[in-house]
Amino acid sequence: MLDLLFLAIAPTLFLLLYIYRKDRYEPEPLHLIAWVFFLGALSVIPAGLIELIFPEGVVSSAVVAPVVEETMKFLIVFLAIYRHPEFDEPMDGIVYATAASLGFATVENILYVIEGGLAVGIVRAIASVPGHVVFSCIWGFALGTAKFRPEREQAGIILTGLLGGIALHAVFNFSLEVYEVAGFLLILFVILPLAWWTTSRNIACAHADPASACSEKQRDAAALAAMTSGTLPGRDPGTGSQPPASPAPRPARPVCTNCGMPVKPGMRFCEQCGKEI
Structure with a gap:
């Protein structure tokens, strides 16, 4: 039995x-x-x-x-x-x-x-x-x-x-x-x-389901994992370090205000129209 x-x-x-x-x-x-x-x-x-x-x-x-x-x-x-x-x-x-x-x-x-x-x-x-x-x-x-x-x-x-x-x-x-x-x-x-x-x-x-408690806990767990691994927003996921800064843009080359032609640094007159820079 x-x-x-x-x-x-x-x-x-x-x-x-x-x-x-x-x-x-x-x-x-x-x-x-x-x-x-x-x-x-x-x-x-x-x-x-x-x-x-x-x-x-x-x-x-x-x-x-x-x-x-x-x-x-x-x-x-x-x-x-x-x-x-x-x-x-x-x-x-x-x-x-x-x-x-x-x-x-x-x-x-x-x-x-x-x-x-x-x-x-x-x-x-x-x-x-x-x-x-x-x-x-x-x-x-x-x-x-x-x-x-x-x-x-x-x-x-x-x-x-x-x-x-x-x-x-x-x-x-x-x-x-x-x-x-x-x-x-x-x-x-x-x-x-x-x-x-x-x-x-x-x-x-x-x-x-968005109403599920686990949804919030999963997000918290993901955030904690990111913190412990160093993969925070703005950091490189491989090393955890800040990504290299983008190179600064090169300064624009000066142009003649009269004809718009580029002029070489240090020149006083435009080679195209002769106007003083």
Whole structure:
């Protein structure tokens, strides 16, 4: 039993740590991460009760479950942490969405693994658990982006992100429900790699967002590196010394005020017109 519990819990904690470490410029407080993770775990209860209303089948798996589960996880982050002072940069949306999704996935994993055993635990560790992360990171990135945009743009960004997470979850479940082994291979070698690539891009975009704390810190780090290496403005990047001054312009040669012809220094009369210089 302990080995099954380890198999159910270890993948979720590993992925939570992985995403948490991506927030390297201003990591979120661990107690808030734990709180959102706990709320995500609790959300399995209302989600499960709602899903029990619908009969098992393709519709329940590919439509009801994605809508209910992603909405539950989204509401946890939106209601519990979105307006918290610590939610202060775009990357935070991804971090807290991951915490909520993995809290949910942990409880779901335990239930499935206890019932299905080792094989189910392995399949979920390499497919379902990473799936929960990439589904939620879509709307998590949208939440993090929207918070620092004008208010009139926020609802559209958030809704688009939530629908994107639901859609990817639906494709994932539909592939498993309808195509079984072929669907699992499609998920493993196509859907998840593309989704993880998208997640990595979203993380990079979150860090590069002008609202991100890391943007300012990157500029500070670049300035500090320039100071320590001597590559300050106005200095040669190779040596750190002042660049050589440009040679002074040569004085203009005197000309005759009457005809405009150049005259040699020391001459009293113009050779062209004879006028006195």
